[in-house]
Amino acid sequence: MKRSAPYLFLTPAIVLFTLFLAVPIGYTVYLAMLRTKVSGLGLGKGSRREVFVGFDNFAAALADAELWNGWLRVLGYGTLVLVVMLGLALLFALLLDSARVRLAQISRIAIFLPYAVPGVAATLLWGFLYLPSLSPIREILDIDFLGATTVTYSMANVAVWGGVGFNMLVLYTTLRAIPRDLYEAARLDGASEFQIALRVKIPILTPAIILTTVFSIIATIQVFTEPTTLRPLTNTISSTWSPLMKVYRDAFVTGDLYSAAATSIVIAAISLVLSFGFLRVVRNRAFGEG
Amino acid sequence: MTTVSHRRPRGGGALAGLAPTALLLIGAIYCLFPVLWVLIAATKSPAELFSTSTLAFGTGFFDNVADLFAYRDGVFWLWAGNTLIYAGGGALLSTAVSAVSGYALAKYRFPGRNLIFNLLIGGILVPAVVLAIPQYLLFSKIGLADSYWAVLLPQILHPYSIYLARIYAAAAIPDSLLEAGRIDGAGEWRLMSRVAMPLMVPGMVTIFLFQFVAIWNNFLLPFIMLGDDGKFPLTVGLFTLLQSGANQPSLYNLILTGAFLSLVPLIALFLTMQRYWRTDLSSGAVK
Numbered sequence: 001m002k003r004s005a006p007y008l009f010l011t012p013a014i015v016l017f018t019l020f021l022a023v024p025i026g027y028t029v030y031l032a033m034l035r036t037k038v039s040g041l042g043l044g045k046g047s048r049r050e051v052f053v054g055f056d057n058f059a060a061a062l063a064d065a066e067l068w069n070g071w072l073r074v075l076g077y078g079t080l081v082l083v084v085m086l087g088l089a090l091l092f093a094l095l096l097d098s099a100r101v102r103l104a105q106i107s108r109i110a111i112f113l114p115y116a117v118p119g120v121a122a123t124l125l126w127g128f129l130y131l132p133s134l135s136p137i138r139e140i141l142d143i144d145f146l147g148a149t150t151v152t153y154s155m156a157n158v159a160v161w162g163g164v165g166f167n168m169l170v171l172y173t174t175l176r177a178i179p180r181d182l183y184e185a186a187r188l189d190g191a192s193e194f195q196i197a198l199r200v201k202i203p204i205l206t207p208a209i210i211l212t213t214v215f216s217i218i219a220t221i222q223v224f225t226e227p228t229t230l231r232p233l234t235n236t237i238s239s240t241w242s243p244l245m246k247v248y249r250d251a252f253v254t255g256d257l258y259s260a261a262a263t264s265i266v267i268a269a270i271s272l273v274l275s276f277g278f279l280r281v282v283r284n285r286a287f288g289e290g
Numbered sequence: 291m292t293t294v295s296h297r298r299p300r301g302g303g304a305l306a307g308l309a310p311t312a313l314l315l316i317g318a319i320y321c322l323f324p325v326l327w328v329l330i331a332a333t334k335s336p337a338e339l340f341s342t343s344t345l346a347f348g349t350g351f352f353d354n355v356a357d358l359f360a361y362r363d364g365v366f367w368l369w370a371g372n373t374l375i376y377a378g379g380g381a382l383l384s385t386a387v388s389a390v391s392g393y394a395l396a397k398y399r400f401p402g403r404n405l406i407f408n409l410l411i412g413g414i415l416v417p418a419v420v421l422a423i424p425q426y427l428l429f430s431k432i433g434l435a436d437s438y439w440a441v442l443l444p445q446i447l448h449p450y451s452i453y454l455a456r457i458y459a460a461a462a463i464p465d466s467l468l469e470a471g472r473i474d475g476a477g478e479w480r481l482m483s484r485v486a487m488p489l490m491v492p493g494m495v496t497i498f499l500f501q502f503v504a505i506w507n508n509f510l511l512p513f514i515m516l517g518d519d520g521k522f523p524l525t526v527g528l529f530t531l532l533q534s535g536a537n538q539p540s541l542y543n544l545i546l547t548g549a550f551l552s553l554v555p556l557i558a559l560f561l562t563m564q565r566y567w568r569t570d571l572s573s574g575a576v577k
Contacts, residue, residue, distance in 0.1 A: 005478035009394035016447035024424035110318035116556040118507040120525040125324040136344035232536035
């Protein structure tokens with residue numbers, strides 16, 4: 001009994017993994033290698049059939065200018081989001097952990113609060129705050145937040161607002177786990193609060209920072225909710241603004257499942273490459289290995 | 291020997307804490323501002339929304355709620371109920387699967403343990419987009435797309451929850467307790483359900499909360515799976531409300547009131563469960 005017990009306990013997870021992860025991935029790869037071939041006039045039964053085309057769909061996805069524009073937009077947007085969101089998360093976590101701050105509890109709750117706001121609702125709130133007729137911000141600042149160039153910043157703001165709290169919590173929890181004696185030792189050696197943050201806390205936080213960065217990269221590459229929700233409020237966001245929006249359009253609007261499958265695999269591959277690339281660079285920097 | 295206080299490290303006094311406190315408060319205001327604004331906007335009658343100061347409370351909150359109740363025969367409340375089913379049911383199932391899996395991975399040594407763990411955790415790297423479309427197609431094939439199952443089932447397996455559960459089980463369940471149970475003749479199933487699971491409850495609450503929020507906030511999966519708006523969760527419902535009302539300022543009140551009401555349950559859950567919102571379960575106890 002003891003020998004079979006762990007397998008028994010893991011059965012639900014393994015079944016779910018197979019049905020909702022392994023099979024769908026396999027099916028996507030399969031679809032990505034097919035294409036509909038129309039013979040004759042394309043009328044009648046049997047004139048349309050699926051044929052195996054190998055890597056043709058991937059080649060088409062990689063050559064697709066519309067998709068490349070989407071990548072460039074997401075690259076700009078994502079860099080902005082990652083730097084600002086994680087920078088603020090780190091700053092707030094360090095401030096919360098420093099001994100001198102007052103009202104820390106209230107601030108922590110307030111900054112974590114947007115985590116409880118769904119992306120659709122967050123985009124909706126900010127979307128209305130960007131509209132001239134309703135916004136207290138527009139009363140002070142005369143900026144068109146939904147213009148062709150500003151819209152990227154406005155969208156990045158929504159993502160930063162929604163994500164900073166969770167990342168702050170991850171970093172703050174890590175900081176709280178550090179024995180306080182370590183800081184006392186540094187203080188006795190004459191280190192200032194700022195030096196302690198820079199020389200003691202940030203190095204200890206590095207693994208947590210790497211973890212949050214990788215998760216944020218994966219999430220940012222798949223940006224979909226914010227631009228899709230903002231679209232009804234502005235005409236500066238196209239239906240293929242981000243790569244994932246193009247996948248959605250291919251699959252469900254134009255009905256080209258094969259392109260959609262190929263593109264989604266390209267998105268997955270790029271996010272894997274970026275995540276592992278980031279890990280590699282960081283490891284080389286941190287440990288000085290070649 | 292006197293201990294040095296953490297509150298007042300060396301010199302500076304109260305003034306030295308001013309800049310960090312101010313920075314944090316600016317962050318807090320930035321994060322609270324849109325939520326406060328939508329609370330204010332939801333209290334305004336349609337006329338007040340465009341005429342009164344954007345930061346002054348209005349008088350139309352209850353009329354707005356009544357209008358929202360009446361909107362398309364109360365479809366908003368259907369969405370709220372659906373969200374509760376998806377998030378509550380999904381998080382419950384997910385927590386159970388994660389806890390049992392985490393326990394097995396933490397407390398047993400068996401061939402394939404690392405392989406299974408790595409496979410399950412590797413799922414975290416798979417972008418949702420690669421899964422959502424084939425999941426939709428596969429559900430269509432068995433006639434279950436556009437059903438509650440199509441939204442519930444794919445969200446049960448959650449790699450990060452299994453990871454958390456494993457860490458928590460390793461820290462919270464003493465091996466000696468399990469050995470003692472075995473010597474007393476308890477079966478493995480009994481040990482799991484009567485000894486291990488009760489010890490894991492605090493960690494399970496945390497896993498439940500994170501999973502509840504994740505499903506509550508999910509937009510892509512229900513957006514792809516569902517066509518019938520009677521099965522929509524709030525996120526997709528709010529989106530369709532915005533889509534149909536973005537060009538009609540007369541509908542703004544409904545949209546803003548709906549957005550505000552959709553935030554209330556999560557914010558309430560969030561504020562009342564403060565001590566369970568943790569990302570580090572390795573200490574084995576929730577303080």
